[in-house]
Amino acid sequence: MIDVLAMPLQTGGLDALLGPLYWFLELWSGVLTWLAKIADIRMIQEQNAFMHRAFLVGICIGVMAPLIGTFLVHRQLALIGDALAHTAFAGVAIGLFLNSVINLGVTPYLTAVVVAMIAALLIEVISEATDAYNDVSMAIVLSTGFALGTTLISINAGGLTVSVERYLFGNLSTVTPQAAAILLVLFAIVIGVVGLTRNQLLYVTFDETAAAVSGLPVNWYNRIMVMLTALVVVGAMQIMGVILVAAMLVVPVAGASQVSRSFNEAVLVSVILAEISVIVGIAFAYHLGATAGGIVVLVAVTLYTGAVVVGKLQTVYGDNSMPEMGSINANETESAAD
Amino acid sequence: MSTHTERETTTDQTAASHSQLIEVTDVNFGYTATPVVRDISLQIEAGEYVAIVGPNGSGKSTLMKLMMGLVKPDEGRIRLFSEPAHKFDDGSRIGYVAQHASASKEMPITVREVIKMGRFPHIGFGRLSAADWEIVDQALETVGMSAFANRRVTNLSGGQRQRAFIARALASEADLLVLDEPTVGVDAESVEAFYDLLEALNDEGITILLIEHDLSAVTNHAERVVCLNGQIHFDGPTEAFVESDALVQAFGTAAAGLGGV
Numbered sequence: 001m002i003d004v005l006a007m008p009l010q011t012g013g014l015d016a017l018l019g020p021l022y023w024f025l026e027l028w029s030g031v032l033t034w035l036a037k038i039a040d041i042r043m044i045q046e047q048n049a050f051m052h053r054a055f056l057v058g059i060c061i062g063v064m065a066p067l068i069g070t071f072l073v074h075r076q077l078a079l080i081g082d083a084l085a086h087t088a089f090a091g092v093a094i095g096l097f098l099n100s101v102i103n104l105g106v107t108p109y110l111t112a113v114v115v116a117m118i119a120a121l122l123i124e125v126i127s128e129a130t131d132a133y134n135d136v137s138m139a140i141v142l143s144t145g146f147a148l149g150t151t152l153i154s155i156n157a158g159g160l161t162v163s164v165e166r167y168l169f170g171n172l173s174t175v176t177p178q179a180a181a182i183l184l185v186l187f188a189i190v191i192g193v194v195g196l197t198r199n200q201l202l203y204v205t206f207d208e209t210a211a212a213v214s215g216l217p218v219n220w221y222n223r224i225m226v227m228l229t230a231l232v233v234v235g236a237m238q239i240m241g242v243i244l245v246a247a248m249l250v251v252p253v254a255g256a257s258q259v260s261r262s263f264n265e266a267v268l269v270s271v272i273l274a275e276i277s278v279i280v281g282i283a284f285a286y287h288l289g290a291t292a293g294g295i296v297v298l299v300a301v302t303l304y305t306g307a308v309v310v311g312k313l314q315t316v317y318g319d320n321s322m323p324e325m326g327s328i329n330a331n332e333t334e335s336a337a338d
Numbered sequence: 339m340s341t342h343t344e345r346e347t348t349t350d351q352t353a354a355s356h357s358q359l360i361e362v363t364d365v366n367f368g369y370t371a372t373p374v375v376r377d378i379s380l381q382i383e384a385g386e387y388v389a390i391v392g393p394n395g396s397g398k399s400t401l402m403k404l405m406m407g408l409v410k411p412d413e414g415r416i417r418l419f420s421e422p423a424h425k426f427d428d429g430s431r432i433g434y435v436a437q438h439a440s441a442s443k444e445m446p447i448t449v450r451e452v453i454k455m456g457r458f459p460h461i462g463f464g465r466l467s468a469a470d471w472e473i474v475d476q477a478l479e480t481v482g483m484s485a486f487a488n489r490r491v492t493n494l495s496g497g498q499r500q501r502a503f504i505a506r507a508l509a510s511e512a513d514l515l516v517l518d519e520p521t522v523g524v525d526a527e528s529v530e531a532f533y534d535l536l537e538a539l540n541d542e543g544i545t546i547l548l549i550e551h552d553l554s555a556v557t558n559h560a561e562r563v564v565c566l567n568g569q570i571h572f573d574g575p576t577e578a579f580v581e582s583d584a585l586v587q588a589f590g591t592a593a594a595g596l597g598g599v
Binding site: 196197200202207263264266323 | 406427429434436444452461480482483484485486489498510528
């Protein structure tokens, strides 16, 4: 069973599959090198190829995390990102464990994807059965994931404790070309699925009952949503780390909903806030030699605070005039009543 | 009688073969072992204006959920547009206005974006066409909310928000409008205008199914009343309902005195 699963995931086959993406990474690297020359930005000069990948991964995270986060936050599901990140950590641990025990040769990010998706489905199915997303079941999934992760790692102590820190806190310099390519695949899946099902996801998020009456298979869209969340969490984990990854799903979205009127505007603003956080955060992390995840979140929270202030100013000084409300006009319908 | 049949043939989709939009046969249902509704049988025909009334906890909303196929009955059979209700998925035929508690309360979204959702069952994965947007704006106009099109829904009063939801149901251009206590929080003047609107829609051949707590609204507007309290206490024309003792049975004596128009 494991062999069957592992075959397409093993490094050799995987690299062949990701071939075109490596070409894209080269291209991207070339663009940034050129940018470094003309703008004199030493951070992204040619020998810092890891920073090229870090920025690419960061930019992708800045789009997909708030995009999915928008659909989660407005259903009071902000916690689910955190729960999935911790189960993804278990996935990483399983990957590392299998690699050292049976020499599986799979990147831990892929086992993390698999485990986080299974956990996502599990949370969703439990919530369907009990008819509520509850804090308790989410907390149980979260701690089970983390407990499983730490246990597997401590069993294998020695070789593993060293490398696990980058999964916990994220690390700019360890974004390998393979990890970046995997992220591009995750990014394409997330953007593609959200692009296709945006109407349905919006309806289900805003008004689940009405969406169900209008014939949407609500449970299926919920399952899609949590599985996409799992993909985003695993993708963002390499820079943000397990512990802080959920912040990218929540903080920019919360900031955007302070200042936006429409849903489309909210999505756009949250992506902009997230991009600023990620790019500024990564740049600062490079110069300070700090962990990127922490700085990205600090920038995001600062932006959030700014958004709260702007939002308050908008309500005080903005256009508060209530327009004249028209009467309900029964005669507007095609055949006049009278 | 002749007007009745005329009305049915004009609503091209509904009338021809099946005039029964909803058929409930011997239905029992409970979320736990205790039944919420029992021995329910009723039919709703195309073009009717039916109100379901009953005290709090009488199973009105549960019956609505059963009829819309949102929950499956423990026993009995429910057909919606001649299909088993829980399998029915042609959402473009049903417009739904909930008690406003059901929608998200903090989400940034404009009135127009809410009404846009009424077109989603028609467009699936596609985009709204110019014609769809025209229908959206027409619905805005009908409920008198054009000036609020780009307002954030969360900044509106309860009544204004409810109007937006009604407009969403209108924009769905459904054959069947289902309204679950639609006028909760709506100011008294608008309530009157709102019921006039429902009557106008009904005159066009749209079937109206209204779940109401406010008895006077029901007795003034609906053609047929189903009085529910766990089981059906009354099902018939509104005039007969007013004269019957169903109210006392369902609501108890005290409420009957208050509610009796």
